[in-house]
Amino acid sequence: MNDELFKKIYSPEEFEKNSLILLKQIKAHIQNTTSGKALKTLHWNEPEKELDFWKSFLENGENEDFFPEVIKRTTHTHHPKYVGHQVSAPAPITLLTAFASALLNNGMAVYEMGMAPSAIEKVVTDEICKKIGYESGFGGLLTSGGTLANLTALLSARKAKISNDIWNEGYSDPLGVMVCEQAHYCIDRAAKIMGLGEKGIIKVPAQDNFSMDTSVLEESYQNAITAGIKIFAIVGSAPSTATGAYDDLMTISKFAKEKGLWFHVDGAHGGAAIYSNKYEHLLNGISTSDSVVIDGHKMMLMPTITTALLFKNKIHAELTFSQRADYLLNDIEEDDWINSGKKTFECTKTMMCMHWYILFKLYGQEVFNQFVTRQYDLAKDFEKYLTENANFEMATSPMSNIVCFRFKEENYSNNQLNQINKNIRQELLEEGEFYLVQTKLNEKIFLRTSLMNPFTTSEHLNLLIAKIKKKGLEQLEFIKH
Known part of the structure; x- marks a missing residue:
């Protein structure tokens, strides 16, 4: 039996070379996302197109491009404009604990x-x-x-x-x-x-x-x-x-x-x-x-x-x-x-x-005191900005860092407003600058944000409000015509 393949797989030198390359890529990712230098939180792709990409990559992709492509084609939870699902922007040190856990097994x-x-x-x-x-x-x-x-x-x-x-x-x-x-x-x-x-x-x-x-x-x-x-x-x-x-x-x-x-x-x-x-x-x-x-x-x-x-x-x-x-x-x-x-x-x-x-x-444990308090406080600030604008309706006053709201305009039916808010969410998803989700409460479609990122600020949230309002008004013009 030829053991050369296993020697290559378990080579400490090969591992060191690959890991140093990846660590540089991860470092750049953390810098670009937490600072907001990266323009998008995600690069949206249709599911079938994404599947086709990875089928092709298995046969034709360059080995050294694997991790860069994964990083590029995933949702960036460390970006301050990530306000989507309830998953954290993990502290980078936990990359190392995950790393050790995977190897020690x-x-x-x-x-x-x-x-x-x-x-x-x-x-x-x-x-x-x-x-x-x-x-x-x-x-x-x-x-x-x-x-x-x-x-x-x-x-x-x-x-x-x-x-x-x-x-x-x-x-x-x-x-x-x-x-x-x-x-x-x-x-x-x-x-x-x-x-x-x-x-x-x-x-x-x-x-x-x-x-x-x-x-x-x-x-x-x-x-x-x-x-x-x-x-x-x-x-x-x-x-x-x-x-x-x-x-x-x-x-x-x-x-x-x-x-x-x-x-x-x-x-x-x-x-x-x-x-x-x-x-x-x-x-x-x-x-x-x-x-x-x-x-x-x-x-x-x-x-x-x-x-x-x-x-x-x-x-x-x-x-x-x-x-x-x-x-x-x-x-x-x-x-x-x-x-x-x-x-x-x-x-x-x-x-x-x-x-x-x-x-x-x-x-x-102080880190959890500061993080939870910061994010819950930020939700209260977000509520204040939303309620100051007549084009927004709150589902309820937030008790945590989850905020549900929707674009509204008088004299439009609930079905019309539901479709408008769905369209706004889809447009934001495809643009990729912000990432947020939606939920349905009492037959109303609400935009739903979870403020999970410690680098998200009121400035980011006000920008999101402005973008949603602009898109909502554009939707109204489309309906009128």
């Missing part, structure tokens, strides 16, 4: 396949539990995203609150989860994966600001009981994804305690506000929850994908899954933090804990 299912990351993960999750306000006996884990973390939390809730052995015997009675109608779709998805069905998702109506209307909790609960559904958990959104509205966690907590329900907080996006001296009040009541989800890749400056799932009582993390793989997992007397494969869907996962740890170590 410790899967972490059992301790000996991840000694350092297993210990680091416990340090990280314990620190977050303390910040939430859990007092003792807490524990947590890191997993691959908020959807998986919320599903895991609801499985823990079912295990804790339902006496029969559903894992092995299946359902004997219909079960349900209470959640606001404006909650992230992953709660619906989790409930359906668990076999609860549509009837097992008890949707609590939202208030005008799109947070849960806690005044109808009792009514929603009693309606479910009358329908023969046993409620075992209630979920508070912190905040909802579409509008960034925080549910009243304190009231939900009191209701959960009264009814003997598991209280879970989906803080995937805004749970990081526990670090903000100014905005931590939005999470009043979180310390009484049974479980909390917080994404590192949203408001904590980390790359996708890493999520913390925290438990008031760590035993729930350790008992959620009863499946055994005897060649991997053994009954031991030590605290089971050392075998993460028992607590997550993943048997193998990345060493994602390093992103959290390095930010804690290098910059301290």
Whole structure:
């Protein structure tokens, strides 16, 4: 057998040469995006054309052009005019933790396949539990995203609150989860994966600001009981994804305690506000929850994908899954933090804990206080600029860094305004200077911005307002003629 190919693949010299080239390209990318020198946040291409490009590149592209083309043809989250989806502009140091994790490749299912990351993960999750306000006996884990973390939390809730052995015997009675109608779709998805069905998702109506209307909790609960559904958990959104509205966690907590329900907080996006001296009040009541989800890749400056799932009582993390793989997992007397494969869907996962740890170590928790506070303050400034202009309508006053608004003009129907705002968004997408998304609330199409970038300023947002207004007025002229 000829080993020359493998010697080339694993050559330290080859690796050093390629990595130095890429690091220069990444350095230039960071400089050009964070400074705003790059003219666009994305270079829009039609899906089929993009697919054709990469099919052709596999056969005909130059090897050295691969990374430059990837950088050019992706959305630049580090650009201050990126105000789109809820993903962070990662702190550059986390490129290095991702780099080390990919090379070392410790899967972490059992301790000996991840000694350092297993210990680091416990340090990280314990620190977050303390910040939430859990007092003792807490524990947590890191997993691959908020959807998986919320599903895991609801499985823990079912295990804790339902006496029969559903894992092995299946359902004997219909079960349900209470959640606001404006909650992230992953709660619906989790409930359906668990076999609860549509009837097992008890949707609590939202208030005008799109947070849960806690005044109808009792009514929603009693309606479910009358329908023969046993409620075992209630979920508070912190905040909802579409509008960034925080549910009243304190009231939900009191209701959960009264009814003997598991209280879970989906803080995937805004749970990081526990670090903000100014905005931590939005999470009043979180310390009484049974479980909390917080994404590192949203408001904590980390790359996708890493999520913390925290438990008031760590035993729930350790008992959620009863499946055994005897060649991997053994009954031991030590605290089971050392075998993460028992607590997550993943048997193998990345060493994602390093992103959290390095930010804690290098910059301290103050970085999250400053970042969350800055972005939430910026949303309030953006609201002020929008409300000063008669051509804009707010969906609701922002509670976080998510702002939903739309171009409007009197004497035009909702359908016409919906189409105008869709057209504005598409034009902005194709131009590529700004990147934002849209959402539908109460049959109205709104432009939706998530202010995720620490370099976005009021100047950028005022420029965006001006561009949207100009495009909206052009759309009106087109309709008139």
